[in-house]
Amino acid sequence: YFLISPSQMTNNMEQNFKGKHSKRSSTHEYSWTKCQQNISAAIVPGFSSLPHHIQDFLYYRHCRHFPMILDVPDKCGGADGSADIFLLLVIKSSPVNYDRREVLRKTWAKERLQNGVWIRRIFISGTTGDGYEKKRLNKLLKLEQRENNDILQWDFSDTFYNLTLKQILFLEWMDRNCPHVRFLMNGDDDVLGHTDNMVAYLKNLKDNDGGKHLFTGHLIQYVGPIRSPGSKYYIPVQVQESEFYPPYCGGGGFLLSGYTAHVIYSMSHTISILPMDDVYMGMCMAKAGLGPASHAGVKTAGLPVPANAYDLDPCYFREVLLVHRFLPLNLYFMWNKAIPLRRNEKTNVLYHQNR
Numbered sequence: 001y002f003l004i005s006p007s008q009m010t011n012n013m014e015q016n017f018k019g020k021h022s023k024r025s026s027t028h029e030y031s032w033t034k035c036q037q038n039i040s041a042a043i044v045p046g047f048s049s050l051p052h053h054i055q056d057f058l059y060y061r062h063c064r065h066f067p068m069i070l071d072v073p074d075k076c077g078g079a080d081g082s083a084d085i086f087l088l089l090v091i092k093s094s095p096v097n098y099d100r101r102e103v104l105r106k107t108w109a110k111e112r113l114q115n116g117v118w119i120r121r122i123f124i125s126g127t128t129g130d131g132y133e134k135k136r137l138n139k140l141l142k143l144e145q146r147e148n149n150d151i152l153q154w155d156f157s158d159t160f161y162n163l164t165l166k167q168i169l170f171l172e173w174m175d176r177n178c179p180h181v182r183f184l185m186n187g188d189d190d191v192l193g194h195t196d197n198m199v200a201y202l203k204n205l206k207d208n209d210g211g212k213h214l215f216t217g218h219l220i221q222y223v224g225p226i227r228s229p230g231s232k233y234y235i236p237v238q239v240q241e242s243e244f245y246p247p248y249c250g251g252g253g254f255l256l257s258g259y260t261a262h263v264i265y266s267m268s269h270t271i272s273i274l275p276m277d278d279v280y281m282g283m284c285m286a287k288a289g290l291g292p293a294s295h296a297g298v299k300t301a302g303l304p305v306p307a308n309a310y311d312l313d314p315c316y317f318r319e320v321l322l323v324h325r326f327l328p329l330n331l332y333f334m335w336n337k338a339i340p341l342r343r344n345e346k347t348n349v350l351y352h353q354n355r
Helices: 007-021 041-042 053-057 077-084 099-104 131-148 161-177 193-204 258-268 277-286 330-344
Strands: 068-070 084-092 112-114 119-129 151-157 185-190 217-221 248-257
Touching: 007 161, 007 193, 041 053, 041 258, 053 161, 068 131, 077 084, 084 161, 084 193, 099 119, 099 131, 099 330, 119 131, 119 161, 119 193, 131 193, 161 258, 161 277, 185 193, 193 248, 217 277, 217 330, 248 258, 248 277, 258 277
Parallel strands: 084 119, 084 185, 119 151
Antiparallel strands: 068 151, 112 119, 185 248, 217 248
């Protein structure tokens, strides 16, 4: 329930956005004690019949702070200099996905000055495995960090059910280290992003330099939790009783403003964690009186092509913003085929939402 209307809340947030983050420190020291299991979760009716990973989620649902293993506090040039970053690419990646990260670094997620504005890249990750396997993968990320300076890693289990936790930890980091970044692309490490088109689209927004609401992607609405235990997306009533989700954008990839990222982080303090990170962001926006928008250039379910067409024909990809579910080999191929074609054209005309 709101003490003020959602529209009033939005106006107040926009007015306070720049002032709130006018002075920030680039250094931050903190430590967290190990989060303890919430034993009382086991008294929830039906708890004993739930799959182990859901029981584990309920035991630790309240945990939001974990030790940071790898950090890049100056990724945005320091907190006060972060307004110089026009587009921050935030890529969710599991420690085991080295090949995906390497391909992205060499293709669409390359850090560069694009059309007069800066693009920066960050991978966000937890830990995988136990014992030797965990140490080995942590060492891999440490070696990558030494060479690329582009990984944020926390000491939590990097699983599907912890994707929302990963997002919250990133938003906390952003609030501290990149508070003035203009826009963000948030997505998976198997996405093909067309960053040239992203920059063109964002620069052509009317009266929005990142200080107003923007959240756009593949819009999903009029759906609710999947109650089938065999589904990857299974959400039992013990996790969420409501049969409805608010509108949200598919988590494979979406664009948002720095302003909206701060709103989501602020609202997250008042909403219990839900495993579905894309749905959770929709919940946070809904509580602030905001909502996501659809963009036809975001293809998180893949890009449909004619049955008799070559599915890697670069012509199908020239006007998209991002396409989900690419193998590293195909992604590398497409970047080197589709992007040069677009670079030879006049690029002021973008893939509009109503096209």
